[in-house]
Amino acid sequence: MALGRSGGCMKIAAAGAARSDVAFWALGALLLLVFLTGGGSRSDIASLVVLRPAAAILLGVGLWGLTRSDVRRHRFVYGMAAAIVGLVLLHLIPLPPAIWAAFPGRNLVTRIDDAAGLGAVWRPISLVPSATWNALFALIPPLAALVLASQLDRQGRWRIAILLIGIGLSSAILAVLQLSGDPQGPLYLYRVTNRAVGLFANRNHQAIFLASLFPLLAVFASAARSSSIDARLRTAVALAIGVVLLPLSLVTGSRNGMAMMAIGFVSVPFLYTMPGGGRDDGGRRHLLRAVVALVILALVVLTVLLGRAVAIDRLVETPATEDVRFQAWGPMLSTAMTYFPLGGGFGAFADLFKINEPTELLTSAMFFHAHNDWLELLITGGLSALLLAGVAAVAFFRMVARWWRSRAGRDDDMLLAGAGLWMVLIFAAASISDYPLRVPSLACFFCVIVLWISSIGPDRATKEGV
Incomplete structure (x- = not known):
């Protein structure tokens, strides 16, 4: 009996590992x-024709490959995903x-209907279906990322984390090549773009x-330290990659990115924990932090002196386009109140704002x-979207509290969850x-991060043997 039960458990474990490999x-x-x-x-990006069918x-x-155990283990994340999809679908249901x-906010459309003699037309909540x-x-x-990431085991989550670091390094290297090449050359993946954007179309997103x-x-x-050599090697690799990423963030010219880099620091x-992780190495930890801080400061100063810190230049000299963006927040809030509490329709911001855009904000560029x-979410999704964001915020702070209480354990899942919380x-x-x-x-990327955080939640599904 015991032997049979042991064999059954081994089969289940093997099946779970195989399923995790497929998901990875x-x-x-x-x-x-x-x-x-x-x-x-x-x-209107042409590559979406490839991306969306492949993602489907x-x-x-x-x-x-999804199981009840996966869904129950990450039930809050799946519940939020279902609510988001359901809310978007709700905006597409025709109404009497x-x-x-x-x-x-529907008066303009009803007046147009009357003027055109269209009569009674069934329409969805969205003004731009x-x-x-x-x-x-x-x-x-x-x-797709959420469903697949929810099936990963601990090893799979870390392999994906390393893959994402590799993608980030590749994007940074591509940005260097873009800087040294033709601004209209083949190294830029998108027609409407900035300089040094890497794998993105917009410098802020890079x-x-x-x-x-x-x-x-x-x-x-800090993770999986089987030996001091492995620990030192990981630290050296992480520092080397960080040294590459820092100046490139300044070179992008993104002030928003520079502020986010500060949060990252x-x-x-x-x-981070020192190799060995003991309590008697406090002096070494403080020394290392001081050295890292000095290296970061030296890199920033060097980048500025070489004249490549576009983000700092743009911080000192604010372009007129940036002023217009902030000036538009007031009219945008007014637009949100026009369609409150239902919203004007997900994805419809550009068309909704055109109706209420003040003449003093009109330029050759459009929003x-x-x-x-957060403001766009209120305009397009209304109160229900804002409530979902509030639920997500409460869940975030609860997970922060859970991570803070449990961080002393320093197991690999807790490390990834901590990184995920900072990234969120x-x-x-x-x-x-x-x-x-x-x-x-x-x-x-964000969905993968959320699943890292969700992995430290109470695993009732596993305890129940589902």
Whole structure:
């Protein structure tokens, strides 16, 4: 009886390991594909024709291998994902004309209907259904990343973390090559772009991505220390990569990215542990932190002296376009109140703001996004979207408290979760003046991060043997 039970457990463990391997390779393929083809937020990027169908196939692979245990272990994350998809779908359901006309902000459309003699027309909540359909399809890659990442074991999560560090380093190296080449050359993956953007279309998104890697480098240098040689090697590799990433973040010219880099630096003392990890090496830890701080300061000063710190130059000399973006927040809030509490439709910001955009803000360029993703969420999704964001914020702070109480254990899952919490903070702060999570590659990256955090939650499914 005991032998049979032992054999059954071994079979289950082997099946779980095989399933995790499949999920790892599928997720790895998705991340490579999305960083090569999904580095821009625009809906007219040609590579989306490749990315979305491929992501749908990989989502199918993930759903095929998904178990009740995976869903129950990460039930909050899956619940939030279901709520987000459900809310977008709700904005696409046609409603009777009498009900629809009673919603705030629909007067203009009803007057046009009357003038054109269209009569009673059933319409969805979204004022721009085509944009909301695009928003729904845009959820396919991050959903695929979420489903696949939820099936990874501890080893798989760390292998993905190392892959992401490699992708970040590749993006940084590509940015160096872009700087030395033709601004209109083949090294730029997108037609509408900036300088030194790496795998992205926008310098802010490149800088935010590089900044988010510093917490990950800190835990990479701290994890799985089988020997002091391995520990020192990991620390040296992490420092070397950090030395490459820092000046490139300044060169991008992103002030938002520079602020996020500061958050990344602050996270390092909370996440990194010295080789050996004993309590008697406090002096060595302080010495190392001082050395790292001096190296960072020296790199910043050197970059400025060489005239390559575009971000600092832009911080001193604020472009007029940046002033316009901040000036637009007031009219955008007014737009949000026009459609409150239902919102004007996910993905429809550009068209909604055109209706209420003040004449003094009109320029040759248009607002595709609010450059404040929290505000854009309120405009397009209304109160329900804001409530979902509030639920996510409460869950975030609860996980921060759990990590803080348990961080002394320093096991690998806790390290990754700690890095994930700092990375989520970086994305949340960056969203105050940008829209990083509207980029497919960063949305997939974010879903992987969230699953790292979720992995330290209470695992009732495993305890119940489901």
